[in-house]
């Protein structure tokens with residue numbers, strides 16, 4: 072079996088081992104996927120130890136995605152733009168870094184919800200690590216405009232500056248705003264803030280939702296519940312981040328194995344498992 076794992080702290084509740092076990096079973100790939108709790112001051116040493124043990128690659132979760140981007144020998148264009156890696160591929164001693172969070176989100180929206188992003192208006196709430204991780208692939212889906220709204224507007228402005236060339240190449244209008252200045256309405260509203268975890272409400276009015284809009288939280292479970300309730304209260308279709316979770320895993324599996332797993336099936340199984 073080829074060895075993979077997810078590294079994080081905490082990592083106990085990670086669903087990645089379950090997802091990758093299903094991918095391996097359904098594709099017949101000889102993949103064994105575990106989870107490793109990494110000491111906060113021991114990230115690089117843990118990656119090198121896993122390579123020495125014969126590991127073929129790993130996923131990286133909180134709080135190590137930025138350290139991972141600094142550790143790798145080479146990184147994909149999207150990982151460089153995000154300045155964060157969630158997927159490492161070991162090629163001998165060379166560590167290649169990628170980031171599948173954004174393509175996972177876009178895949179979930181386009182494949183599993185049939186929402187068309189092309190020429191649409193998108194509101195991205197938040198400008199932290201989660202927002203940075205998805206912005207590049209969102210731009211590449213070529214919406215008409217993306218407004219990044221954040222409590223600290225300087226962080227949104229920095230994201231806009233970093234992605235300006237990509238936005239111009241895809242003819243996407245990209246701008247940063249403070250939360251209080253968001254006006255107009257959007258086809259897709261993405262919540263990449265930690266407001267639910269902080270116990271705060273959704274930091275924009277329901278009027279940002281066009282009739283029939285899709286409102287998607289990048290988190291899932293209880294952390295996504297207040298945002299999904301807000302979406303329902305304002306007539307939007309709510310979606311949690313489980314689809315993104317499964318799709319980012321599928322993109323990592325594809326990078327490692329060259330085989331695309333049946334992600335929609337595994338997402339359905341996971342929702343059934345969580346509802347049981």
Ligand code: ATR
Pocket residue numbers: 196197198199200201202221222223224226263264265266269271274
């Ligand atoms: P993550 O990696 O999950 O993105 P992060 O980098 O700490 O975590 O980013 C958290 C995001 O939630 C930020 O956009 C943050 O806004 P600031 O950049 O102004 O800190 C946002 N956030 C957290 N609590 C918030 C609150 N109570 N109201 C509005 N935004 C909040």
